[in-house]
Amino acid sequence: MGDQLRNNRSVNERALWAQFDALQLGTGWDETDITKPQILVEDAYGDSHPGSMHLLEVSEQVCRSIYEKGGCPGRFHTTDLCDGCAQGHDGMNMILASRETICDMVELHAGFVPWDGMVLSSSCDKSVPAHLKAMARVNIPAVFVPGGSMRPGPNQTTSLVAGSISLRQKQHDNITDEEIRNYKLSGCPSAGACTFLGTASTMQCMAEALGVALPGSALVPATMRDMTAYARWAGRAVMELVRKGIRPSDILTPAAFRNAVVIHSAIGGSTNATLHLPSIARELGIELNVMEFDEINKIVPHIGNVDPSGQHLTESFWFAGGIPRVQMLLRDYLDLDVLTVTGKTLRENLEDINKSGFFERGEGYLHNYGLTSDEVILPPEQAKETGSIAVLKGNLAPDGAVIKYSACAENMRALRGPARVYDSEEAAHDAVVRGEIDPGDILIIRYEGPRGSGMPEMLMTTEAIVCDKKLNGSVSLVTDGRFSGATRGAAIGHVSPEAAVGGPLAYVVTGDIIEYSIEERSLNVVGVEGKLVGIEEAAKVLEERKAVMPLRTPPERKGVLRRYTEQALSAMKGAGY
DSSP states (O other), X not given: OHHHHHHOTTHHHHHHOTHHHHHHHHTTXXXXXXXXXXXXXXXXXXXXXXXXXXXXHHHHHHHHXXXXXXXXXXXXXXXXXXXXXXXXXXGGGXXXXXXXXXXXXXXXXXXXXXXXXXXXXXXXXXXXXXXXHHHHHHOSSEEEEEOOBOOOBTTTBOGGGHHHHHHHHHTTOSOOHHHHHHHHHHSSOXXXXXXXXXXXXXXXXXXXXXXXXXXXXXXXXXXXXXXXXXXHHHHHHHHHHHHHTOOHHHHSOHHHHHHHXXXXXXXXXXXXXXXXXXXXXXXXXXXXXXXXXXXXXXXXXXOBOBTTTSSBOHHHHHHTTHHHHHHHHTGGGSOTTOBXXXXXXXXXXXXXXXXXXXXXXXXXXXXXXXXXXXXXXOOGGGOSSBOSEEEEEETTEEEEEXXXXXXSOGGGSEEEEEEEEESSHHHHHHHHHTTOOOTTOEEEEOSOSTTTTSOOBOHHHHHHHHTOTTTTTTOEEEESSBOOTTOOSSEEEEEESOGGGTOGXXXXXXXXXXXXXXXXXXXXXXXXXXXXXXXXXXXXXXXXXXXXXXXXXXXXXXXXXXXXXXXOOOXXXXXXX
16 A cells, blocks of 8 residues: 555645545545545546547446556546537537637646546547647646547448538438438447548547557547457556656657657648647647648658548548558658657557557458558558648738648649638528539638637538539638538638738638649739739738728627637637637
């Protein structure tokens, strides 16, 4: 018991107030439990969506291993929100703000008593980065457990069949009630994150690439026994981290963040990682400049053949070897000496997993689908392009804007066209549905940045564009809002400074001419009200319009959304506060 007491950080606090022990004993702990190392086990469990519904059992498995290794777990829950349920209405404005709130809740849970360590588990878009932010902020020994991948829908489809279904419903376009019902019954067939490389799946991969999730744990199919095995391993791993005194700040180093950006570039990850990774780094006093994404994307081969930038789903990506295989193939681009939650370096982890049979087992599962790992994760010499994301700058985005070019057709990677300007996503989406947008138009959606409305995603509008045969492959979208990781097409987001703080986007009018080029990393207004005038002259006009075009007055807000929109940083700095 002497060793346990030395490991228990709350010994001194317990001596101050007898009720501390009484309260914990009243929850079902016994007198030996309160002397053990105590581990906060926090998850995003809830009935809000499939990515959270199974996490109670995940945490139960974590707790078993903590008990096994002589610790005592305390379980807490802060559930997350689902972007899919928030599509198209004001609920989407709450989504990015929820990242900060979830992080704050974990900080509160971790701070009201001195825990010895913690294990965090989540699956989805904002809860994963929230947990990683909290891990960095609290900085006690910690392990992250990804909640894994949902099963594929019929014919290897994803939940994003909703894009086509919803557009056809609104346009009354040859769709039956039976077709709609069949999608609803099969679009999300199990627990886990949606099975495309959206933000949820991307951030699970980033947790592993950063070294704070166990090797091979990102995107494990949530219904497989492997999910349980990783949860049990996490409980044992956190106890070892406590014993060794290894904290997140020892793992989340500048080298680890650079490794994560390399992996993000290689797999074709969500543009939202350009918000989340800098925000996580900020918790540790590390500045991760978004331009680092751009520089790395210029040299790293894009080898992930995963939807929406490729053909296959996240389940197949995991069977193909997942993040460990990507790391093995790109080892020359990585710092292999970074520390991880195994207590070992990345180099040692890759040596261990290579000997474990992990890759051979996955290859066997892939054979069930008639696939090989090389078809899902390409050998670098077979990569068709480098990188997947670019940062564009110009008179429309002096601080930068982001595009995922790996999900954008070649003919849409450089374009000049007339602006069609809308002050909300709803207005732009309705214009698309009503057939008011012409091929070649460049949609501008503004006042949707962090300060404008909370930085909602524009998935409903981007899907309406790509699912419209007349518009797909000819219409671009430029916004100070953000996109779903599943977004396809010429979608340029995170335009900074945003319209709400007086960025140039606020002064564009319908008929101005917009030009962008991924190769040149440029985004500019080059024409005024239909007349080409050049970059410098257009910039002068935008500046002159400031005197006569007042910024839109935001609606009255309260509570969480008010706090977020009044304090949020620029998208180029992670949109946190």
